[in-house]
Amino acid sequence: MSTPDDMSPDDLLAMDYALGALGRAERKAAEVRLRSDPGFRALVEGWQATLAPLDDEVAAVAPPPAVWAAIAAEITPPPRVAAAPAPAPQQLPARGWWHNLALWRGLAVGGPVAAALAVVAISTPGGEVAPQASVPAAAPAGDRLVATLAGADGKPLLAAAYDPASGAVAFAPVAAPDGEAGKVPELWVIEGKNPPRSLGVIDISRGQTHSIPRERLQGLKAGAVLAISIEPIGGSPTGAPTGPVVATGALTAA
């Protein structure tokens, strides 16, 4: 039988590393080798494979659901509709802003009255709305429309871009959120003096693009106002916004 004396120093180090028996400094040194030395890495992987079946002896322990929620919040799914305008992805924060209801709730210090004032205040988007710049020029069917949705104090929260070709509305954050959980955001469109019409609950688990049934979008054009309110799970029970309107913005041609 072999003894440790028969083994190369590298194989011994690989064994100790795979076993997990090295102290902190030695581990760090071994990890530097791992990244730079394929031969050493192969030795380590050999020992890891040898030891891996031992993992079956470890009792499985179901983690609490909160762990997945935290992971989901941290991994931001990339925009999934290639045809939709992708609003300035380089502006996305590293963490999962989309899943953070605080962003949707935003600066919900005011109710509908304050938000209505905000509509007026932001109906001419300011120069900081970078996402507009990335909207592709070619629009197969109808004009692309963009809006900056601002909170009650007029501070921009979200940029939205509507792509008539795909029926999708893509969002990008303008402001960073704080942190809160609870209800769901619902998207509304307000055309002229008509009451807000629901475009549906925004599914924050589905990525940064929100698809809207085509029939709901008939006649949607520049000048209409998009608004987001915070509603009970499943959406507003009354057909009109019931929760705080956290962001509004007028659609303008891209």
Added chain:
Amino acid sequence: MKAPPAHGAPPPSDGAQALAALLARAAGGDAQAFQDFYARTSAKLFGIIVRILPDSGEAEDVLQEVYVTVWRKAAEFDALRASPITWAATIARNRAIDRLRARAVRPAAPVDEAHDVADDAPDAEALMASQQDAALVAGALAGLEPRQAAAIRACYFEGLTYEALAAREGVPVGTLKSWVRRGLIKMREGLEGAA
């Protein structure tokens, strides 16, 4: 030493392939595939982490870190080099050990308690490495001196350094290291002979 837990049903032979397919989809940005991967692997990984970091809050932090890493590195997974579950379990073990090393030495239980094999059958059987492998390794360990096998398990399951385990066992570090290393070599040779 107890035998590894018996399972009513063998894992599907395509378990590793299914996990590899989920990882590939996750690498392409498919969060739903990644959630499926999590659902099928997280209990195993959390079990591994909790053995090393019994404080559950800390273990949860590490589990979160591990899956965020898996998500970001999914494209680097290479099915020719490791099974998906071994790859993910290795990330979990390494993160947990890093966390353990980064803090002060914790009080350690004696090996006799520590090497108790869990009786609970893991609930995510599809992700198990083949039960045959587990039986072979357990068999190889059974061929070692009990203290040798217990020391290997203590290092591997608890993330203990040779120094920490030697102190706990009241033996010189050199002696313990020699036990463990000889035991591992014998184990590997036994597995190679059985393969």
